[in-house]
Amino acid sequence: MMPSRHAGAFLEIDLKAIRENYRTLAARLGRSGCAAVVKADAYGLGAATVPLALAAEGATTFFVAHLDEAIALRWAVPMAEIFVLNGLTCGAEAEFVANRVRPVLNSLGQVDAWAAAARRAGKALPAAIQLDSGMSRLGLPEAEVAVLAEEPGRLGGVALRLVMSHLACAERQDDPMNREQLARFEAGRRRLPAAPASLANSSGVFLGPDFHFDLARPGAAIYGLASVAGAANPMRPVVRLLARIVQVREIGPGARVGYGGTFTASRPRRIATVAVGYADGYLRALSPSATAHFDGRPVPLVGTVSMDTATFDVTGVPDAVEGGLIELIGPHHPIDRLAAEAGTIGYEMLTSLGNRYARAYAGAGTERLIA
Ligand SMILES: *Cc1c(COP(=O)(O)O)cnc(C)c1O
Secondary structure (H helix, E strand, O other): OOOOOOOOEEEEEEHHHHHHHHHHHHHHHOOOEEOEEOHHHHHHOOOOOHHHHHHHOOOOEEEEOOHHHHHHHHHHOOOOEEEEOOOOOOOOHHHHHHOOEEEEEOOHHHHHHHHHHHHHHOOOEEEEEEEOOOOOOOOEOHHHHHHHHHOHHHHOOEEEEEEEOOOOOOOOOOOOHHHHHHHHHHHHHHOOOOOOEEOOOHHHHOOOHHHOOOEEOOOHHHHOOOOOOOOOOOOOOOEEEEEEEEEEEEEOOOOEEOHHHOEEOOOOEEEEEEOOOHHHOOOHHHOOOOEEEEOOEEEEEEOOOOOOOEEEEOOOOOOOOOOOEEEEEEOOEOHHHHHHHOOOOHHHHHHHOOOOOEEEEEOOOOOOOOO
């Protein structure tokens, strides 16, 4: 969608901040490598744009969730190493090979299928293997690792590029699960042929060098989200969301606002309606208690968020008039705080942002849309 002056809302994505965040993480990792996770449309920020910025910053390894995401990404970053986290889907071997995409093998069945594909291709085929170190989500359970250890021939034809696992509780630094998973990962990987190792997501990077191994796989921190619960966030904010005021009305005592009439004015109020609603990822669960800002001054959300609109109390902000912009996410209100107001996490907020915004990429050489 082209940026438009009459758009109902503007989403500004700061590519310079994305690059700086990647640099910050890479520096923290020292000699360990820093991949970039760009699944789910680069966390909603644009799979066509964000990976290019990261590649320009030196990223050479990318992770996505689906093969189709990998195939789309292949065009953007022709030389990069691309891994598919959700694994090898049955029958898709030829497409992985044709697009030079590496599956993360998540089960013994997937290992066997990839080895068979290698025999058919007549050459070794690169892949990652994921071990389940305690999350019970994806990856080989201990029993399957034991089988591989006893029958190493089953890995014939698999060029093992990475042994990886995923942390379940890394944002809570004192959670004992972190060290338990680390121990299980180390034990599991010793049973497999030697290969580079990868355990840390964004939060894992902040758990320290024991968790870094050869390659870290941050996503969230690149996009400015907080990685450590209860600590100041060192990453630069990446997104700013501004919504246009499409109507302002004066209401008297007793008047109700929005679906269900959940807000009742106890005294005269000015209510600004903006052109963003839950269809745009401004979650209904934010009702009734989120905060936004007009020109740096807080304006509370009132009533229930509708599909295409939300209403804010601008009684104390006389210059908030039709055509003005209310900042829903930005320097005054980080996305993690907004997410907390909805009872969710920044990840969900970010990936829920819809497609109806006029999007502008700052720091891409394109003109900044919003002053
Ligand atoms: C999504 C994902 C990541 C990135 O996690 P963040 O918390 O966003 O840094 C890394 N590894 C795996 C397996 C993932 O699914």
